[in-house]
Amino acid sequence: MAKWGEGDPRWIVEERADATNVNNWHWTERDATSWSSDKLKSLLMGVRVENEEGECEVTAVSKVEGEASINNRKGKLIFFYEWNLKATWTGKTKAGIKYTGSIDVPNLSDENDMDDLDIAVTLNKDEPETPLTALMKTKGADKIREALGSYVGFLKTEFTQGMILPTANGVSNPQCSQSKTKVDKTQISSGSAATPPNTGVRIPTCKFSLRETFLTSPAELYRVFLNQEMVQAFTHAPASLDAGKGGRFRLLDGNVLGEFIELVPDQKIAMKWRYNTWPSEHYATVTLIFSDRSNETELKAEYRGVPEREEESTKQGWQRYYFQAIKQTFGYGARLY
Template identity: 30%
Template structure:
């Protein structure tokens, strides 16, 4: 260890007289609590959840509570968000009769006790309550659970994604990036050629490096059913909702889109052969931007009433956007415990 005053100055960041944080070398922390209050208010408040469906009307009102902390740390362009929030949102609910006369007008609340960067890849727990506990009040509460809860979760995911990109600090980062770019003029064709070769090599190197951080999940599961039955379960959104107990939208057309596990996973259908093959592009909301994986499910019937499904899930990143290195493990566990085992439990396809 060097003595005081004798260290290599290239590794020492001295305080500048002008107080500037050159290239964000130091940690720059931005308090985001008030920004979070305004951002979540715009996302959640005064939004129509139901507007007459089943003669029910539900509208969110205001954030009655947002407590905790929220901040974004930036150093040398690296963004590290931190937040632990307790949120309470009020809503108004009304039921009318067939002649559109009000039968019950009441209020309720949505409590999200813990929104945290530690659980950024998971949907938080939500508690729904309503002041009237009679039959009509219960019906309104159930309607909010069906329509309002997915809405709230979607907006919280939007907040989490925005924080991961820098929150209120994002604009400052973009300004610095633009300011740091300087045009390079050259009259030499050889210089242009060399730069082109250099850029191509850099892109190829970056591509190879990126692929090093990806894994493939392979799995084989056996079911006591016909292949077309298992295929239908995986491609039918109502059955998917049934065995996962989560919202889903699934197109049965090639090129069609799907959204499963309450929107945590989205993608498109690439190739579909009924009872034989499903090829899809999958993306998890917690993954870094631009990363899309490929899911291939092959269905085989080695004997009557027995189906073997072979899974190949390629280009799964080793880390999520928050630096957690458990993506492959969690994805593999999800296929096994939340999909294949749940299908057995609900539909009785043993083996």
């Protein structure tokens, strides 16, 4: 047997220091069913929409039935997944009247594009008619489709880590292959031969800024964003927060994640920030600048690297779950820009 480094270059199988699945030649399979079930529940529970009639959200996932797996053969990844999903949505009008209904998704699979996905939204039989049903059938169904598309993206990036092993030169060369000839529009590239593994994904992004005025001092408003008890108060949900440079945070039941990258007391907060429905490991950069305006504080929020298709939902999310929530919780209400 030849020594390491003396192999004949005509050999089909490349050498590896650990002699494990040389050149990714052998068939390997990974069961993604349990991971997928948890991920699907998490993504669906993050769906929320609203309009002038009221708001709707997914409040329970009652059925996640199916399976998922990934196969690696000769450096190619082949994805199999098939799911039947059922969930409950709850609507609330501006007047405070609540409604409930169901969501059925019978055909989430590798054979169907996201555009072909059947999403049936119905109102419970004992409920009176409401315009909120139409809201869930339109905007709600679109959000559900986006969430399920994110699941496919996570499956092809986050869950596949380690399936394509590095070769002798330390570089992996993953190639994604569909189990059918139909191409899934949600497929996210896992990199080229020259790209190290686990580097994230490339997606179209945008930048924008928002301004709000709060009836409080910069020091107090700055503290609101970094004090765990105050964050839990205005988000009305458990939060995990390490208020220091490099400290990580997790808000809104894990729907928002991030890390503080720069902190200037009472003046500036810069952070890596993401929704958990975004492509795996993709973060935007959010910078908050606090300016003293006599008895008020002007907050300028700058956003860079937000996925283009998430621009409006990110703006609405910050205005509702940060700015408006802070004003309502702590009494900092002031005029809106």
